[in-house]
Amino acid sequence: MPALFSGLLSFLASSIFGKALMVGLVFALMAIVVPMAIALVEPFLDLSAFNTALAGMPEGFFFFAALARLDFGLQIVGSALIARFLIRRLPVIG
Numbered sequence: 064m065p066a067l068f069s070g071l072l073s074f075l076a077s078s079i080f081g082k083a084l085m086v087g088l089v090f091a092l093m094a095i096v097v098p099m100a101i102a103l104v105e106p107f108l109d110l111s112a113f114n115t116a117l118a119g120m121p122e123g124f125f126f127f128a129a130l131a132r133l134d135f136g137l138q139i140v141g142s143a144l145i146a147r148f149l150i151r152r153l154p155v156i157g
Contacts, residue, residue, distance in 0.1 A: 093150075096149055097142060097149065101142075101145060
């Protein structure tokens with residue numbers, strides 16, 4: 064009976080801690096790589112066309128954009144797209 068519990072405990076520990084370790088490593092990798100990728104891409108972006116497009120928007124758009132937290136949502140979507148691009152470049156996952 065103790066061997067059964069020992070084997071079960073060993074299996075649970077390896078499966079739980081193994082997955083947690085892998086998730087932690089992927090999270091740490093993305094937490095380091097995504098900001099570095101954003102810092103590398105940012106100097107090449109031309110924001111003058113974006114500024115002129117925003118100048119032509121009516122005031123009602125900005126009210127609803129602030130109400131829907133569009134600024135925060137666009138940051139999340141941009142980061143997710145960059146993370147997806149980088150993950151697909153990994154030879155193990157891609």
